[in-house]
Amino acid sequence: MTSRKTSRFCAGTVSRRAMFALPLLFLPSQGRSAVSESLILDPATRKWVPYDSRQAIMYYRSHGRSPKEFQRQLVSFRTAEKPGTIIIDSNKHFLYSVLPDFQAVRYGIGVGRDGFGWAGIVKVGRLAEWPTWTPPAEMVARDARAAKWAGGMPGGPENPLGARAIYLYEGGRDTIYRIHGTNEPWSIGLNVSSGCIRMTNDDVTDLYARVAVGAKVIVLNQGAALFRGV
């Protein structure tokens, strides 16, 4: 793996920021909201500007699902990678699970700020159903909601890791990066600072059934590695 940005907030949920992803659908808001205020990256200035995530939530609620392009689908996919390999395109918010005969299952993903700052090759090191989430010490120190779960939040629908977690390893060691479910399905297609690579619980469960420990995971460099230092 290269170009990785170290962070201990990969599975956090409190500090929320968003990068531009669907500019037409999720326009930056002019006002500020105490509850749902987020930040979105202005590509021109490369600065964070206020953003109202309620628009994404409203879209999700009115449609009951993510935008069509982010829904799970079988696609033609010519690659030299073995079936079982995962390819993550953070830039377009797609995750591909390679199948035989030049096909792949394509899923929509949400990308955490810390899931966006690197590109390279890792492996699936561990798999967990309804994983426990333990907030990092920094988050516990500054946020009462996180502090409540300092000893670990049991798996369940409110858990930010969602229904499944796929732990990414490099050289046999945990990278701190995970592909996981979410308790915020509206955030698929967005870059929100919380989480690494987020999928809906349905999708991460589907992927979980296809992937094996040791599988190769490629995180593309298009867009991804370029956000270092943002």
Added chain:
Amino acid sequence: MVDLIHVKRIVFVVLAASLFVLGAGQAPVRAESGDKVVIGVPAWPSARATSHIISQVLTKEFDLDVELRRTGTLRIFAGIDNGSIDIHPEIWLPNLTALVDKYATDRGSLTLSPQGVTASQNLCVTRATAEAVGISSVTDLSKPEVAAQFDTNGDGTGEMWIGASTWSSTLIERIRAKSYGYAETMTLLEMEEDVAMAGVDVAAATGTPIVFYCYAPHHLFELHDIVVLDEPDHDPATWSIVLPTEDDTGWLERSKAASAWDESGFRIGYGTGLSEKRPEVAKFLNAVTLSADDITAMSYALEVLRQDPKDFAAEWIERNDNRVKEWLR
């Protein structure tokens, strides 16, 4: 001399180098392979396929006992020199010129086949990119409006992969970008090849414009519809390469490479002793002719279709019966 082509072979060479150095000070040990013919088999797919083709022809047509020995390039050179290995299926030039000079010219223990496969290095786009962006030439990348169409991070400049950071060719791609002028309009990315190739797969699947460093023969050309960007033919007068050193931070400014890469390629090599011991085998090896398309197809079969090299070789020989007969005449 600067090695003008990197390919993965550079990595194998570097990995094997320490072992080679350890043995360098020792007197050559005669370890004749006897009646058996030993083919040293490097790891990359086309070399594996070629090794199996040679092996099966030697077994069938010359009734020889053949051993395929998986090992690194430098060990094969050393093995050919001490007589324990007879054949190297792909000796890349100019990458390995120093070793060829040592073993073929100075020591006389290595003979190169007169037949070669031509290799090339370029910048490439997918066919969909060429049509959507209207790009046909390397010089187009210096136009901000063209470069902007390869922008994946919204900063207005394009992004392109120029090779892995461990490849010697990557430094030269950086020099080329400066010399052509697109270093100003494009962000140059260095990354493992598998990441870059998966990026091409995704770009092809989604119709996203992509431009990247490419080399041939490579299975990529069979996997996707690829267009090589035009550029002026190699002109040594436009190339002046200064490699970076710890004390020299101005290497890039003082270097230039404002035309295409020079041609490179590879050949079969074999122990000179083989031509004495088995002249008919040496004659056959001198007649083996493969094209860049052959090598691409081999690479595609093993790397993409995951065919077993032994099975692939058997099918290849059957399909190319006339060519093999020609080699045996």
